[in-house]
């Protein structure tokens with residue numbers, strides 16, 4: 001048992017200042033492609049967008065790809081491509097990013113929440129069936145924090161009830177289920193390329209599908225309801241209700257350069273996570289992230305939970321979690337709370353204030369019996385109360401020396417947890 005003084009109490013910090021480097025690394029490939037785009041004179045949906053789509057399709061093993069300005073746009077396209085319409089019900093995990101569920105509202109459909117499985121933080125596949133109503137058309141399944149959901153179980157329920165499946169793979173780049181990459185298991189999928197994602201273009205996203213009809217429908221929603229892309233001959237006719245979700249050439253150029261390095265970066269994340277998993281196994285009070293099978297995780301976010309009982313804390317769990325985070329931050333580890341609200345606890349759902357006038361819930365009885373009560377999602381509550389996560393220390397260019405230091409800091413904090421005083 002170590003008795004080192006915690007940095008938060010005036011001791012020496014474990015991870016030296018400046019040791020953890022920012023994500024993503026930018027090198028000559030990035031500079032070359034971005035500068036070529038800049039000087040190329042085609043700044044809207046240009047040649048780099050076309051090339052990025054093709055290269056991403058090849059990398060992910062998906063037949064069709066559409067480059068978007070966000071992951072949320074790609075999710076919304078998936079909702080439409082799956083034939084979801086006003087008043088339909090769509091299942092979605094109760095703990096995720098807000099737009100895993102608001103993309104359903106974007107199409108005037110109704111999100112129905114399913115609690116998470118505490119171990120994986122993904123949708124509890126045993127609870128999906130109970131949430132199905134006669135209006136249910138689809139499931140948004142999220143590969144949260146880079147761990148693939150159990151797609152075999154999700155697809156079995158979907159098949160039984162004739163539901164479409166949209167994969168929210170916004171955090172799931174390169175994560176595999178049974179050796180097949182995310183985005184290829186459901187009817188379609190959505191990836192995000194925002195600052196923090198395993199492929200960073202600043203902002204951006206990709207819609208993926210292996211179904212030609214869905215691809216054609218998604219195209220309409222993507223670009224003004226039109227049926228052609230900007231690189232084809234356009235008639236500028238709105239055949240459907242469209243948005244403007246196209247990405248731009250400069251962003252795609254950055255994406256192409258990053259894509260060329262993504263496999264190397266994900267391997268590094270796996271190696272860094274392996275050090276943490278090995279060093280932190282058995283640390284009292286620490287619940288480590290869980291990977292049912294090797295390869296299912298891309299280690300986008302290394303999310304831990306605190307076992308309050310094991311550390312002898314019976315007060316407010318969030319107070320203790322926040323105090324532990326503060327202690328880790330003082331040691332130089334950039335941990336943070338990822339989402340401090342479960343989705344059914346967010347105002348847009350609780351107040352049912354999406355499109356105004358009570359729609360979609362009040363229109364044609366579509367929302368009769370639908371209620372958003374956070375107490376119905378106990379595993380999501382427990383996760384919200386006890387988790388903290390980190391991304392940067394696992395990312396390139398950070399290597400095993402960083403992982404070792406971060407592990408030292410975790411061990412120091414948990415071995416001296418009695419010295420932590422929650423405010």
Ligand SMILES: Cc1ncc(COP(=O)(O)O)c(C=O)c1O
Nearest residue numbers: 070071072097099170192193194
């Ligand atoms: C699980 C999940 N879904 C959806 C999104 C939305 O992606 P974007 O910010 O690119 O719209 C994000 C990230 O922000 C996410 O983490």
